[in-house]
Amino acid sequence: MVKRQLIMEKALELFAKQGFEATSVQQITDYCGISKGAFYLSFKSKDELIIALIDQFMMQIISDIDYLVINSNVEKLLYDFYYAIYYNFQKHSDFAKVIMKEQSQTLNKELILKMKYYDKLIEKSILRMIERLYGDEVEEIQYDLMFSIKGFMNTYSQLFVFYNVPLDLQLLSVSLAEKTNLLAQHMTIPFVSRELLHLLEPLNEEITGEQILDNLEQIIGEMDESIEKESLMLLKQHLQEPVYSIAIVKGLVENIRSHPHCKWISYLLRGYYGF
Incomplete structure (x- = not known):
């Protein structure tokens, strides 16, 4: 295994148990069975390691969501979307909990900007999904619908964070798909416009x-x-x-x-x- 990947996998286990702040580089190197010198050949700092782990976590989720938004059958697209979100959250629940906690407490500017960047990519995929599902029928309310979907994602994720009980992901996904369709069919008063969305936080970074x-x-x-x-x-x-x-x-x-x-x-x- 490449040493950088080994460090990331072992550090992930420690962060999930202890949190970012409570875990030192010394603890990480001891857990990996390597020297501090070997650690710093792969990462300049613990913060750089944390960003790399968040990149890995978010990249996998976003790439999975984007693929199914493009390729899933329209009739089951909403279900597939919500199921993928919560399946990934449940699969990586320990680390997801740490990320949510750190987001609310961190003063790390790079971490904040990184999470905002991934949030905008998720919005982009949601808007693409709305276009596939409803087309021009929801043109005036598409951004409000996008924020509603994000609200469902964030609110129901608290079930995984605060309650240690088994959850039926299939039922949850069916329920949220129904709620989303009801909003798309009956929402009539838009609030979020394209202009407002761009003012809030434009995403101008195009990959070359x-x-x-x-x-x-x-x-x-x-x-x-x-x-x-x-x-x-x-x-x-x-x-x-x-x-x-x-x-x-x-x-x-x-x-x-x-x-x-x-x-x-x-x-x-x-x-x-x-x-």
């Missing part, structure tokens, strides 16, 4: 081919020989000198989509090529 190449090179260097690595290398070559049809590019991206270390790059590539 050069940035994707940098990501590809890093991932390729970390991966063992596999069909995913071969696909990554072909995608890198295509970015540098386009030779494949869009169908082949989609196939290569599909090859890497399910690999845990490739979810974000597949998300970036889908956005870059527009599929």
Whole structure:
């Protein structure tokens, strides 16, 4: 296992148990069985490690959501969306709880900006889902509907944070899908306009081919020989000198989509090529 990934996995276990602030670099290195020098070869600080873990956590969730928003059958899209949200939250519940707690307490500007950035990406996927589901019928209320969906996501996530009881994810997803459809059908008074949304927090950061190449090179260097690595290398070559049809590019991206270390790059590539 690559040492950077080992540190991230072991630190994740400690953070989930103790929280960010209560866990020291010394504890992390002891738990990993490495020296502090080895730690600082991978991460400049504990804060950098925390950001890397949040990146990994949010990238996987957002890439999964974006994929199903584009590819799920419209009739079950809302259910799939809510189920994916809460399945990921339940699967990583210990770390998700830590993130929610740290968000409410942190003064780390980089962490705050990072979470705002991912929040805007989630909004982008929700708006795409609304477009697929309802089209022009909800044009005037689409942003209010988007905030309502985010409200459902945030409010019901408290069931996982504050109550240690088994939850029926299927029933929860069906219930929230019904509530969302009722709002879409009967909401008549819009409040959030496109202009207001942009004033609140515009998302202007567009990914470039050069940035994707940098990501590809890093991932390729970390991966063992596999069909995913071969696909990554072909995608890198295509970015540098386009030779494949869009169908082949989609196939290569599909090859890497399910690999845990490739979810974000597949998300970036889908956005870059527009599929």
